[in-house]
Structures are given as structure tokens and as C-alpha cells.
Amino acid sequence: MIRALVFAAALATLTACATPPPSSGDEVQRLAAEIQSLGPDIDPEEATRAARIAHAYTAQLVQEYKITDPPLIHNAKVNKGLRPRGLCWHWAEDIERRLDQEQFRTLEMHRAIANADNPFRIDHSTAIISRKGESMYDGVVLDPWRYGGVLFWSPLVEDTRYEWVPREEVLEKRRQEQVGQLTRLALN
Template structure:
């Protein structure tokens, strides 16, 4: 009972400190074109049409997911609602999973998708997941982070190595390391 009360109190506090309600996500053609240009800059082998399509889908699908996830709050408040069972989806790994799956449907010939996780820094004990697009044959480090969670449905992107906020690692490597840590504790 105390745990439920604490959870409810924490959720209420998060709701109160989120000063403004989230606005619907609008997709701007100039933003799509800028991302497409960045994707093309991954290398001369990248098909310009694929880059444009990937950028259009990344922005459009992020906005669609924001509606499907019923995003009305900043990311951490929404996470609290998902964890409390008030909302169904919208955790960072779900955004990453859904964006990756949607872009993989395109069967790009010159681009590929990756998943990455950043384990927590400092005392904040929460992982963050993302999808990354790169030129086919390149690793995720040479790609572009596609992170709609960070902006509550508004796509945030940048080259992986320029993302100073997170230390991205290959998802499977992080999960394996966590599995080994868990086994060591047992």
C-alpha cells in the first residue's frame, strides 16, 4: 500500500513539474530535407532517394507514434505513466524498436539499421535506447541517432559520435553484459 502511495505521489509530482502540456508533433519539410542530407553525407554509396525516404519515414513515423502512444507529457512523465499502467507504450526502447522495425520494412539497399543502448552515467539509474541508421556495411558509430523519445515524439537526430548526452553501445553487447552481471549476483 505504501509503495502504491509513493508511486502515485511521484507521478503527481512529475505531472505538476511538467510546466506545459505536450503539443502535437508537426513534420517540417525543411527538417526532413536536412536529415536526408545528413544521411546522404554518410557516403557516396548512399542512394539519395533512400536517404530522402528514410528521413521522411523517420519524421512521419515518429509523429504517428506520438499519437499512437498518446504522448501528452515530457518523456520522463510519460515513462512514469507507462510504468504505472496508465499508458500502454512510449518507453525509449519501444520508440527505438518501432522506428527500427518501420525503417527495416523499406529493405534499403544502401542503408542499414542498428539498435544501441546507453547505460546510465552518474547516479541516474536508467538506460536509454535508440535506433541508428548508417550506410550499409558501417557500424552504428558511423551512423545517425534517430531518437523521438527525447523530444516526446519530435525526432531528435545527430551523428552517433556527436551525441554528447549518451555513450552509445551496441544493444546486444549491453544486454549480454547485463546478463553476465545478473548471473554473477546469483
């Protein structure tokens, strides 16, 4: 019975990660409008450029990462050395790095991690774009991993699938836990 439940949960997870949301209209323009709505001082040209780059670079990374499978299967291939990159943090790192190259005046990038404290789920990384000077919580999630190379985007507050935490907070907590473990080992 437990095996059947575990299998069903794994299958549901694989299916959920493999099915992109329905696409309607011009995605680049819709994302540009969402970015523009982050504040009245967002440069419309920057919003459009960010949206265009996010979509085009996602397509480029699909080729570079050799994406042919749903995200979790691709992850297994990366972990076995059969694919070069394509884990969620690779997507987040590469999208953030590419958009940072633009040196936007009115926009800035953030990184976030979800599920870091959940022992039953693998943690998940993403990039977030916000108005310059705002926190990631006021931004738009840019997640090309979630649907295997199809760019998912949403205002962070509307992304109910994940509870995003600033990457720096998660990494600092992990560093403190490692220091604690090393201290305990040294005392024993």
C-alpha cells in the same frame, strides 16, 4: 540541503527532456542530406525515404502512444499502465522495425543504449541508421523519445549528451551479471 539538490537535479532533467531543439528549415530534407552524407554509395532515394519515414512514423507514434507530456512524465504513465507505450526502448524498437521494413540496400539500422553503467541515470535506448556495412558509430542517431515525440537526430559522434554503446554489448553484459548472481546463489 540534499533534498533541495535532488529536487533541482530532477527538475533540470525534466526540463532538459521537455524542451526540443529549435527547428529551422525543412527537417525531412535536412535529415535526408545527413543520411546521404554517410557515404558516396548511399542511394539518394533511400536517404530521402528513410528521413520521410522517420519523421512521419514519429508523428504516428505520438498518436498511438498518446503523448501529452514530457518524456519522464510519460514514462511514469506507461509504468503505471495509464499509457500503452512510449518508453525510450519502445520508440527505438518501433522506429528500427519500421525502417527495417524498407529493406534498404545502402542503409542499415542499429540499436544502442546509453547510461547502462551509470547508477545515477536511467539508461536510454535509441535507433541509429548507418551506411550498409558500417558500425553504429558511423551513423545518425534517431531519437524521438528525447523531446517527447519530436524527432531528434544527429551524427552519433556529435551527440555529446549520451555515450552510446551497442545494445548487444549491454544486453550481453547484463546476461553475464545475471548468470554470475545465479551462480553465487546456487553456491550459497
